[in-house]
Amino acid sequence: MDTWIQWLRGPVFWAALTFMILGLARHVAMTFWGIARAARQAGDKTFPYGKVLAATIQWLFPASHLKNRLLFSLTSLVFHVAIILVPIFLAGHIALWQRGLGLSWPALPNGIATALTVAAVATAVALVIQRLASRDTRVLSRFQDYALPLLVAVPFASGFLVMHPAWSPFSRDAALLTHVLSADVLLFLIPLTKLNHMVLLPTTQLVSELAWHFPPDAGSKVAVTLEKVNEPI
Amino acid sequence: MDTKTKYSYYVEQKALEVTDRPRKFLEAFAAVLEHSNYSLALDTYARLSAKCGRCAASCQLYEATQDPRDIPCHRSELLLRVYRRYFMPSGTLKARVLGGFRLTDEYIDQMAEEYYRCTACRRCKASCPVGIDHGLVTHLARWLLAEVDVIPKALLVSVREQLEGVGNTSAIPVPALVDTCEFLEEELQDIYNVDIKFPFDVEGAEYVFFPAVSDFLLEADTLMGNAAVMHVTGGSWTIGTGNYDGINYGLFYSDRMLERIVNNVIGEVHRLKGQKVLVGECGHATRSAWYVPTFGGPDAPPVVNCLQYAHQMLEAGKIPLRAERIQERVTYHDPCNIARAGRITEEPREILKAICSDFVEMTPNRTENYCCGGGGGTVSIDEIRAFRTGPMGKRKAQQIRETGAKYLVSPCANCKKQLREICEDNDLDDVEVVGLHDLLLRVIDFGVPTPDQVTAPASEERTQETGVSC
Numbered sequence: 071m072d073t074w075i076q077w078l079r080g081p082v083f084w085a086a087l088t089f090m091i092l093g094l095a096r097h098v099a100m101t102f103w104g105i106a107r108a109a110r111q112a113g114d115k116t117f118p119y120g121k122v123l124a125a126t127i128q129w130l131f132p133a134s135h136l137k138n139r140l141l142f143s144l145t146s147l148v149f150h151v152a153i154i155l156v157p158i159f160l161a162g163h164i165a166l167w168q169r170g171l172g173l174s175w176p177a178l179p180n181g182i183a184t185a186l187t188v189a190a191v192a193t194a195v196a197l198v199i200q201r202l203a204s205r206d207t208r209v210l211s212r213f214q215d216y217a218l219p220l221l222v223a224v225p226f227a228s229g230f231l232v233m234h235p236a237w238s239p240f241s242r243d244a245a246l247l248t249h250v251l252s253a254d255v256l257l258f259l260i261p262l263t264k265l266n267h268m269v270l271l272p273t274t275q276l277v278s279e280l281a282w283h284f285p286p287d288a289g290s291k292v293a294v295t296l297e298k299v300n301e302p303i
Numbered sequence: 304m305d306t307k308t309k310y311s312y313y314v315e316q317k318a319l320e321v322t323d324r325p326r327k328f329l330e331a332f333a334a335v336l337e338h339s340n341y342s343l344a345l346d347t348y349a350r351l352s353a354k355c356g357r358c359a360a361s362c363q364l365y366e367a368t369q370d371p372r373d374i375p376c377h378r379s380e381l382l383l384r385v386y387r388r389y390f391m392p393s394g395t396l397k398a399r400v401l402g403g404f405r406l407t408d409e410y411i412d413q414m415a416e417e418y419y420r421c422t423a424c425r426r427c428k429a430s431c432p433v434g435i436d437h438g439l440v441t442h443l444a445r446w447l448l449a450e451v452d453v454i455p456k457a458l459l460v461s462v463r464e465q466l467e468g469v470g471n472t473s474a475i476p477v478p479a480l481v482d483t484c485e486f487l488e489e490e491l492q493d494i495y496n497v498d499i500k501f502p503f504d505v506e507g508a509e510y511v512f513f514p515a516v517s518d519f520l521l522e523a524d525t526l527m528g529n530a531a532v533m534h535v536t537g538g539s540w541t542i543g544t545g546n547y548d549g550i551n552y553g554l555f556y557s558d559r560m561l562e563r564i565v566n567n568v569i570g571e572v573h574r575l576k577g578q579k580v581l582v583g584e585c586g587h588a589t590r591s592a593w594y595v596p597t598f599g600g601p602d603a604p605p606v607v608n609c610l611q612y613a614h615q616m617l618e619a620g621k622i623p624l625r626a627e628r629i630q631e632r633v634t635y636h637d638p639c640n641i642a643r644a645g646r647i648t649e650e651p652r653e654i655l656k657a658i659c660s661d662f663v664e665m666t667p668n669r670t671e672n673y674c675c676g677g678g679g680g681t682v683s684i685d686e687i688r689a690f691r692t693g694p695m696g697k698r699k700a701q702q703i704r705e706t707g708a709k710y711l712v713s714p715c716a717n718c719k720k721q722l723r724e725i726c727e728d729n730d731l732d733d734v735e736v737v738g739l740h741d742l743l744l745r746v747i748d749f750g751v752p753t754p755d756q757v758t759a760p761a762s763e764e765r766t767q768e769t770g771v772s773c
Contacts, residue, residue, distance in 0.1 A: 097350070100346070101343070101347060104342070104343035104346065104347075105343065107343070108340040108343050111340055112340060112597070113594075113596065113597035113598060113600075114594070114596040114597040116596070118644075121644070121645065125434070126434075129432055129433075129434065132432065135430070135432070138357050138360050138361060138430050139356070139357055139360050142355070142356075142357075143357075146355070201356075204356060205369075205371075206356040206359040206360075206365075206371075206374060207354065207355065207356035207359075209371040209374070209377065210354040210356055210371075210374060210376055210377055210380075211354055212354065215353075215354050264350070264351050264352065264353055266350055266351055267351040267353065267433055270347060270350065270351050270433075271351075271432075271433060271434075273347070274347060274351070274433050274434030274435070275434045277343055277344050277347045277434070278344055278428070278434050278435070278436040278439060280340055280343060280344070281340050281341050281343065281344035281436070281439050282340075282436075282439065283340060283597070284339065284340060284558060284562075284594065284597050285338065285339060285340060286562075286597055286598050286600070287338075287562075288335075288338045288339040288340070288558060288562070289557075289558045289559035289560075289561065289562035289563070290559075290562065291334075291337075291338040292331070292334045292335055292338050292339070292558075292559060293559055295334040295337070295338070296330065296331060296334055296450065298450075298559075302463075302467065303459065303462060303463040303466060303467055303560075
């Protein structure tokens with residue numbers, strides 16, 4: 071089993087990480103290419119940058135938007151805070167980066183990291199339950215909307231068991247294998263699913279704004295393409 | 304054949320005779336994506352739609368119906384599904400390997416129904432964590448539907464009259480327009496004892512006036528208020544007999560029509576060697592006119608809404624007001640097209656606070672306001688009135704009732720029509736829906752005694768006529 075673990079957190083991890091970075095870079099490149107094209111084509115080039123920036127910041131730090139579906143929003147907020155902070159600032163992860171690439175940065179105290187890990191698992195499950203419990207979200211949801219939060223919970227739950235073997239019904243190796251395998255799968259899925267919002271979210275307010283900035287001759291060109299220039303209304 | 308059998312609204316007979324609609328719809332979709340700026344938004348929405356359901360909580364229609372098809376995200380998915388299947392490599396690949404969704408006539412009919420249950424008020428946009436603008440998707444979907452001739456007859460007929468008929472959506476010929484304005488001048492003389500002119504075709508005027516043309520038929524007080532403000536402020540303005548209609552239903556169903564109608568506005572300003580577009584009390588006319596810089600290039604005339612003009616003049620002390628203010632309780636409905644993006648929200652309030660003693664807000668308001676329920680051109684579709692004033696207008700009716708206001712002010716021709724119908728259908732008989740200039744007109748001090756001041760015994764009657772009580 072140790073060989074499998076080494077393989078999963080060695081070459082497979084690097085492959086998944088590379089795939090994620092390249093996949094997200096593609097999303098970013100496509101979006102910025104699209105933004106540049108839309109801005110270039112727009113007939114009116116006075117964009118309300120201030121409002122777009124304010125809306126973007128408000129949604130990156132959404133404290134002012136919690137009242138709409140309060141419980142769901144709070145759950146989602148805690149979930150996001152936990153899953154962003156723990157993988158990056160867990161002392162054990164930083165030690166791996168130190169060993170592999172010689173990089174390090176300040177770590178979260180283990181107690182806080184543990185609390186956030188538990189919060190990540192609990193809120194992931196709560197998000198799925200709330201999604202199922204609400205008719206609004208139940209009719210909207212696709213398979214990935216249920217599967218992804220649960221998949222995100224797996225590396226956190228298994229990571230908790232790795233760090234707290236006394237609580238674990240499984241062997242440390244089994245927990246560690248599950249941890250690295252699920253993390254690898256998750257990294258691989260990020261650019262292929264809605265998890266890509268981790269890089270696209272800062273652009274979406276601008277993207278929506280730009281769509282309303284029409285090219286001056288879009289309508290005329292569509293009429294030409296569809297051979298409707300002289301068609302009576 | 305009754306053309307209302309297929310949808311909730313009437314369409315023209317030719318809409319029922321179009322063949323091979325899925326192919327034509329997709330050809331139109333491809334052309335629009337190629338030439339417009341929608342592809343980036345659709346591509347982004349298709350990739351990261353979170354399906355969190357927050358938009359459901361902000362939609363007044365879904366609040367009333369609890370029908371899943373009225374959830375904004377659910378509605379947008381109808382078009383995004385087509386986009387993914389036919390215009391994203393992953394979707395086309397998936398379809399080839401696994402089969403699945405295909406665009407059909409029935410699916411187009413479903414979109415035709417559901418995209419006209421949305422007023423494109425864009426309230427839900429502010430509640431979407433990933434920034435999806437469902438109003439934008441509705442706007443685009445309606446354009447694509449229009450390319451296969453699915454257009455509510457009420458909108459189509461108006462645009463045809465404007466672009467290929469008399470020249471305006473209400474089919475008012477120039478002589479009738481002139482007669483109407485002369486009548487309004489006489490009214491101003493009779494009621495306020497003041498000589499105010501509606502100037503026509505004045506070359507070189509600073510402002511060329513584009514009200515909702517229906518105001519000439521329905522909103523005499525609003526137009527008299529507009530003229531009075533221009534009179535007391537010494538504004539240089541004119542009405543062009545070549546084009547005197549600010550209405551642009553292209554905004555509601557086709558960017559092709561939107562472009563043509565805006566270009567006609569620009570053309571009239573240039574013909575008269577005017578300097579600016581002055582838009583009357585109309586939300587969508589104002590938002591459409593904000594596309595003047597898009598289509599008009601670097602020489603496009605600036606666009607000013609009459610509320611902005613009046614507010615600026617009031618601030619500058621150029622609108623003298625009588626000591627008597629409007630005593631009855633007044634509330635204000637924000638037209639989505641000028642308020643949602645926060646462009647015109649404070650000017651009308653500051654004017655109303657200056658002229659009214661008892662101004663109360665609806666809650667929520669400004670950028671978070673609820674739509675009147677007739678947005679997106681649906682107010683013109685008379686056959687769906689029960690829907691507009693029922694589930695769609697229920698929330699607004701509740702808001703109005705909670706204010707206890709006598710006067711409900713909304714500076715928008717479409718909102719006013721819808722709000723009047725809401726009041727009629729929801730037992731709000733004591734509420735009077737008016738334009739902002741209607742009230743402003745009543746309190747302007749023209750510096751001359753009004754007939755009621757000249758003839759004392761008539762004062763009580765005149766007070767009723769002007770609506771001002773002391």
